[in-house]
Amino acid sequence: xxxxxxxxxxxxxxKYKRVLLKISGEALMGDQGYxxxxxxxxxxxxxxxxxxxxxxxxxxxxxxxxxxxxxxxSAQGMERTTADYMGMLATVxxxxxxxxxxxxxxxFTRVIxxxxxxxxxxxxxxxRAVRHLExxxxxxxxxxxGNPYFTTDTAATLRANEMACEAIxxxxxxxxxxxxxxxxxxxxxxxxxxxxxDVLAKRLGVMDASAIALARDNNLxxxxxxxxxxxxxxxxxxxxxxxxxxxx
Numbered sequence: 001x002x003x004x005x006x007x008x009x010x011x012x013x014x015k016y017k018r019v020l021l022k023i024s025g026e027a028l029m030g031d032q033g034y035x036x037x038x039x040x041x042x043x044x045x046x047x048x049x050x051x052x053x054x055x056x057x058x059x060x061x062x063x064x065x066x067x068x069x070x071x072x073x074s075a076q077g078m079e080r081t082t083a084d085y086m087g088m089l090a091t092v093x094x095x096x097x098x099x100x101x102x103x104x105x106x107x108f109t110r111v112i113x114x115x116x117x118x119x120x121x122x123x124x125x126x127x128r129a130v131r132h133l134e135x136x137x138x139x140x141x142x143x144x145x146g147n148p149y150f151t152t153d154t155a156a157t158l159r160a161n162e163m164a165c166e167a168i169x170x171x172x173x174x175x176x177x178x179x180x181x182x183x184x185x186x187x188x189x190x191x192x193x194x195x196x197x198d199v200l201a202k203r204l205g206v207m208d209a210s211a212i213a214l215a216r217d218n219n220l221x222x223x224x225x226x227x228x229x230x231x232x233x234x235x236x237x238x239x240x241x242x243x244x245x246x247x248x
Contacts, residue, residue, distance in 0.1 A: 016167050018057040020160040023171040025066035025094050027227055036097050045101035050234040052107055057133040059163055060140045061156035064090030084148035095142035109138045114146030126162050153211035161218050171227030176244030177204050193245045222246040
C-alpha cells in the first residue's frame, strides 16, 4: 500500500534519489536533558516528509543516546556487551516514536530491527527493505547492526551501502564540519568539502573512524548539515543551503 498523494517533481539540480538520514538520539530530546520531546520529533518528521514529497527514497538511522548510551553504561561499570544491547533497544524506542510521527502526517514507514522483535518491528532482510524503498516507504533501521561494539554511525554507513544509497545525510546542531568546535571558538573555520582521510587524520568528529573508513572504501559521500535549520534537508537536495561534503 502506498500513499495516494502525488509527489513533487524532482528538481533538475537534485543529485540524490536515495539517501540515508542519520541523526543522534539527542536530536529528539529538544531542550530537555533526557528522553523524547514530541514537538521536536514531529518537527524532524515534517523535514523528512518535505523530502519524501520530492520523490526521494529515504532510509533513517537514529541513535539512542537520549535514552541510554552503551559506552556511558560501560564507563560506569556495566559489562560492555550488556550496555551496548541496552543502547540498541533505546534506538528501537526512538524509531517507533519517529514512525508514529511520520505516519501521523501521512508518510508510510517501516521500522526494521537488527534484533528480532516481531511484535513491534520487521526483521532486517535486505531485499525486503529495498522493496519498501521502491514503494516509497521510509525505512527506519533500528538496533544498530545487531552486534555490540558497533556504533549507530557504523550501522548507518553499513545500511546505506546495503541499500545502495547515494549519500549519507548527517544531521547535527551545526551547519557542517569545522576545524574546531564552533560553539567554543568564534574563529572556527567551516569546510565546504573535506576528504575522508582528513576527517580521520584531523579527528574532525564527523562519525567514528570505522564508519568513515567504510564510507571511504565504498566512495559513499557524507553530507553534514544542521538539523535545526528549517527546510535544510530539503534545501540541500534542491541544490541550496549550507553544508559540508565529506568525500574522496
